Amino acid sequence: MADLSIEFCGIKSPNPFWLASAPPTDKAYNVVRAFEAGWGGVVWKTLGEDPPAVNVSSRYSAIYGKNREVIGFNNIELITDRLLDVNLREITQVKKDWPDRALIVSLMLPCEEAPWAAILPLIEATGADGIELNFGCPHGMPERGMGAAVGQVPDYVEMVTRWCKKHTRLPVIVKLTPNITDVRAPARAALAGGADAVSLINTVNSITHLDLDRMVAFPAVGNASTHGGYCGAAVKPIALNMVAEIARDPATRNLPISGIGGIGNWRDAAEFIALGAGSVQVCTAAMLHGFRIVEEMKDGLSRWMDEKGYRSIADFTRKAVPNTTDWKYLDMNYQVIAQIDQDKCIKCGKCYVACEDTSHQAIAQIVGEKDSRTYEVIRDECVGCNLCEITCPVEGCITMVPQETGKEYMNWTQDPRNPRAEGVR
Missing domain, CATH: 3.30.70.20 (Alpha-Beta Plaits)
Structure with missing residues (x-):
């Protein structure tokens, strides 16, 4: 039987399925239920400074397919709205009770060294396995100079990552925003700052749809709305591409990656792993179907690995990366x-x-x-x-x-129809 256990930048987990930092990991009650269901790890919902964030109502909207299947999910919820001390106590107890599970703490703070230096020892004291720097949240927090406002500026990514490596011994995972032209730039910056790994993608800026009678977008907060973070099955192609871009970039090809974005079954997970992910994070699918979906994910991945002869996750990690190239080749x-x-x-x-x-x-x-x-x-x-x-x-x-063409391999750089092809004058 296939071994699903992983070690991701020094963090051990009984399987690669982690819950992403989001409402499902907001408190001990949720996390314990997730561990009881079989999840290998969680990334605790993003912590920040006190006083905590204040959320609005409503918060979610969706794009539906036939039979009201949720294709894409949009949210305008912020980071934790619970006191820091409450979160720290719960994290400490959960890690004590579940020592074999990966427990990562997501963090978002102002772009100043002092707040990071102050909070990191508190996270270490909980016994958590690592931290994830939330440089991707696209709504609410960027207006405060955090989230995607940091992730979109490689110099800031490197700077804050370097602060964290200076003030903690825990593995530092940098969560990247997809709301950027070239995801390789912040990934390289994270590596330059000393990051142990990156995770991606965070949510995509979006407005899902409008109430055409009221002329207000969803989710509606009274008579107004705003752009939110888009996730779910619809963003999987974007996420796969960005994971692959980092995995095949010579500068970051050895950087561990935690894959996020539209993972809802074992096949999705296998695709992310084959394109470079060492662990996978799930959010929307758990919110729509509950924590028990991990049972099918583990069973399906294990059966597929047995069928293919893969004894461990490492046997097929990044296996599709060499077959992913630029169009011109x-x-x-x-x-x-x-x-x-x-x-x-x-x-x-x-x-x-x-x-x-x-x-x-x-x-x-x-x-x-x-x-x-x-x-x-x-x-x-x-x-x-x-x-x-x-x-x-x-x-x-x-x-x-x-079809058998009888012609040898020829790419666009060699094609005589290309005016800039090699050997063409």
């Missing part, structure tokens, strides 16, 4: 052609409409007796774009079949 001579399985085809015509209207007119609609319809790929016109496969409602009906 992709093989220009690689070719796939769509193929329709007529036995599975339900004759809905979605592939034909999509290709005919918006793509390459590479699917023929053949009208037969009694106005029957058959759809066939026009091979000479198919560019292998995958649109037909994506629009088809029947899994496995349309597949993309690799």
